[in-house]
Amino acid sequence: MLEGFVPFPEDFARRYRERGYWRDRSLAQEFSAVFARHAPRIALIDGERRYTYAQLDALSDNLALNLLALGLRPLDRVVPTLPNVAEFVILYFALQKLGCIPIAALVTHRHAEISQFVRLAQARCCVYPASVREQGGEFRFAPVIERIQAEQPCLQLRLVLGEAGPGEHSLRALIERPAAQPAARLREIRIDPADPCIFQLSGGTTGIPKLIPRTNNDYAYNSRVAAEVAGVTGDSVLLLVLPIAHNLPLACPGIQGFLFQGATVVLHANTRPAEMFALIERHGVTHLKVVPALLIRLINDPAAAGARLDSVRQIQSGGQRMQPEVRLRTRQLFRNAFVQENFGMSEGLLMFVRPDDDEEVQLQTCGRPVCPDDEVLLIDDEGREVPDGEVGELACRGPYTLRGYFGVPEYNARQFTPDGFYRSGDLMRRHPSGNYIVEGRKKDLINRGGEKISAEEVENLILMHPAVQNVACVPMPDAAMGEKMCAYVVLKQGAALDLPALTAFLKAHEIARFKLPERLEVLPDFPVSTFGKVSKKTLGEWIAARLADEARAAAAG
Structure with missing residues (x-):
C-alpha cells in the first residue's frame, strides 16, 4: 500500500462490494x-x-509502453x-494502464503550485x-520545471507538448513512436483496484493544497452513477471547455462517464x-458542463441570438x-435543455437536482446524493446533528468519498469525525423535499467562477511585502464570476501600496x-470579533456595501 494513503475500512469496503458499487477492477480494466x-x-x-x-486505446497503449521504457x-x-487537448486524454489512459497516479494540476498553475x-x-x-x-505575453514552462527538478530530486522525467529541448521528451513522439515492447506487456501489470488512480486537489483553506x-x-x-443520473447515453455528445483535470469535467460524469456509455x-x-x-x-452537442460565471457569459453574449442550440x-x-x-x-436560450444544478466535491460526495423535481426544488436547491449509500449529516461545531431544516456543516461518507487526505494524519484528525465522516466546511440546510440548499461555508475560501482560492495562501504572500503590516483577503460579490478577491491591508507607517504594485509583487512569486x-482596500486597522480575531464577516459586508454604492452612483449618472 502507498505510504500516506488512508484506505476504506474493511467492513465498509465489503459492504460496497456486496452492493455492487465496487467491481474490483482497475480503471485500465474498466476501460x-x-x-x-x-x-x-x-x-x-x-x-x-x-x-x-479503438484509436484511443491503441495510442494510450503505445504511450504507456514508451513511458514504461522510460522507467515509470x-x-x-x-x-x-x-x-x-486530446493528448491529455491519451496520457490519462496511458497512466491508468501503468497504474501511475496523475495529480490533477491545471495549465494555469505556476511554480508555487507545481513545486x-x-x-x-x-x-x-x-x-x-x-x-x-496569457495576459501580457507568453508563458514558457520549461524554465520553471527545470528549477523544480533542481529543487526536488524525485522529479526525473520531463515530458513536453511541443518541441522538446534539453532534458525533455516529446509527448507527441512518445504517443506516435512505435513501442519496442508488445502491448501484452501492459496486461502483465498488476493494479490493485483499492489503490489510488488519481490525486485530485482540495480547495483547502491552508496555503498548501491537500x-x-x-x-x-x-x-x-x-463516473458510472453520475452518468446514469445525468442521462448520458451512447448518443450523447459532451462539449468540454472547463479545465480538463478538474473533478467535474473528468469524472462527474465527465470524460470517464461519457466514455463508459460509448x-x-x-x-x-x-x-x-x-x-x-x-x-x-457543428457536433450536435447534447450536454454542457459550466460554472455559473460561464453560463452568465453565454446567455448574455450577442452571438447567442443567432445560434442554433436545440440539440442541447x-x-x-x-x-x-x-x-x-x-x-x-x-x-x-437553450429551449430543450434541462439545467441541472449540482453540488460536488473532489473529495467525493455528489448531489444532483433531478428532472422530476418540482419547479421550486429545481430553482432553490443543489440536489440530493446520487447513491443510496451516501451518508449525509448536518452538524454543529460540536459534531451534533442539527434539527431538520436548520443550517449545519455538511459531513459525509460513502462508497466514493475519501477517508483521508494523502500524507497528513494530523490534518485528517481534524477533518474527519471518529466514525469516518468527512467534515466539508460547507454550510447547508435540508429542504423538505429531501434535497439540500447551500447556505455558505465555514472555510476561508474565495470562489472565483468555480476556482476555489485559499485566502490564507494569498495572505501569506502579501504579508511578505515590505509595505504591509497586516492583510485580510475576503470575497466580494461579482455578477459574472460570483466572487472575486478583495485584499484589505494595514500598511506600515509611512508606506504606500496600490493594486498594480501588489499584483506585480504577487506575480513575482x-x-x-x-x-x-x-x-485593494487600505485601512488604518481591522475590525475584530468578540474573540479578538479579524472580522472577515465585517470586511465582506463593507466591500459588498461599497460596491453597491458605487453601482448606484454609476447608474445615477
Whole structure:
C-alpha cells in the first residue's frame, strides 16, 4: 500500500462490494472493455482531430509502453499541466494502464503550485505544454520545471507538448513512436483496484493544497452513477471547455462517464461563447458542463441570438450556487435543455437536482446524493446533528468519498469525525423535499467562477511585502464570476501600496493568475470579533456595501 494513503475500512469496503458499487477492477480494466465494446465509435474530437475508441486505446497503449521504457512504474506520481487537448486524454489512459497516479494540476498553475505538488506527492514526472498565452505575453514552462527538478530530486522525467529541448521528451513522439515492447506487456501489470488512480486537489483553506486520493474502485463508480443520473447515453455528445483535470469535467460524469456509455467528448481550450455556439451546432452537442460565471457569459453574449442550440439536452452547472434568474434565462436560450444544478466535491460526495423535481426544488436547491449509500449529516461545531431544516456543516461518507487526505494524519484528525465522516466546511440546510440548499461555508475560501482560492495562501504572500503590516483577503460579490478577491491591508507607517504594485509583487512569486486580488482596500486597522480575531464577516459586508454604492452612483449618472 502507498505510504500516506488512508484506505476504506474493511467492513465498509465489503459492504460496497456486496452492493455492487465496487467491481474490483482497475480503471485500465474498466476501460479495456469499453474500448473493445465501442471500438469503431468516435470517442474524442479535438478541433479537426477525431479519435475512435479503438484509436484511443491503441495510442494510450503505445504511450504507456514508451513511458514504461522510460522507467515509470505502478504508483509513480505524475503532474500533468495540460490544456483541453486530446493528448491529455491519451496520457490519462496511458497512466491508468501503468497504474501511475496523475495529480490533477491545471495549465494555469505556476511554480508555487507545481513545486508543491511534486514535493507533496514525490512525483517522478511532469508533463506540460511548451508555452501558453496569457495576459501580457507568453508563458514558457520549461524554465520553471527545470528549477523544480533542481529543487526536488524525485522529479526525473520531463515530458513536453511541443518541441522538446534539453532534458525533455516529446509527448507527441512518445504517443506516435512505435513501442519496442508488445502491448501484452501492459496486461502483465498488476493494479490493485483499492489503490489510488488519481490525486485530485482540495480547495483547502491552508496555503498548501491537500491531495485527495481517489481509488480505482470509487472513481469508476463515481463516473458510472453520475452518468446514469445525468442521462448520458451512447448518443450523447459532451462539449468540454472547463479545465480538463478538474473533478467535474473528468469524472462527474465527465470524460470517464461519457466514455463508459460509448458517447463522444468534444474538447475545446477556451470559453469564448461564439466558438462554443459554433461547436454545439457543428457536433450536435447534447450536454454542457459550466460554472455559473460561464453560463452568465453565454446567455448574455450577442452571438447567442443567432445560434442554433436545440440539440442541447442538459446543462450541468457546478462550482458555485446558481441564482434562479440565471436558470430561468438559460431555459429561454437553450429551449430543450434541462439545467441541472449540482453540488460536488473532489473529495467525493455528489448531489444532483433531478428532472422530476418540482419547479421550486429545481430553482432553490443543489440536489440530493446520487447513491443510496451516501451518508449525509448536518452538524454543529460540536459534531451534533442539527434539527431538520436548520443550517449545519455538511459531513459525509460513502462508497466514493475519501477517508483521508494523502500524507497528513494530523490534518485528517481534524477533518474527519471518529466514525469516518468527512467534515466539508460547507454550510447547508435540508429542504423538505429531501434535497439540500447551500447556505455558505465555514472555510476561508474565495470562489472565483468555480476556482476555489485559499485566502490564507494569498495572505501569506502579501504579508511578505515590505509595505504591509497586516492583510485580510475576503470575497466580494461579482455578477459574472460570483466572487472575486478583495485584499484589505494595514500598511506600515509611512508606506504606500496600490493594486498594480501588489499584483506585480504577487506575480513575482509565480502563483496562478486567478489567485491575484482584483481590488485593494487600505485601512488604518481591522475590525475584530468578540474573540479578538479579524472580522472577515465585517470586511465582506463593507466591500459588498461599497460596491453597491458605487453601482448606484454609476447608474445615477
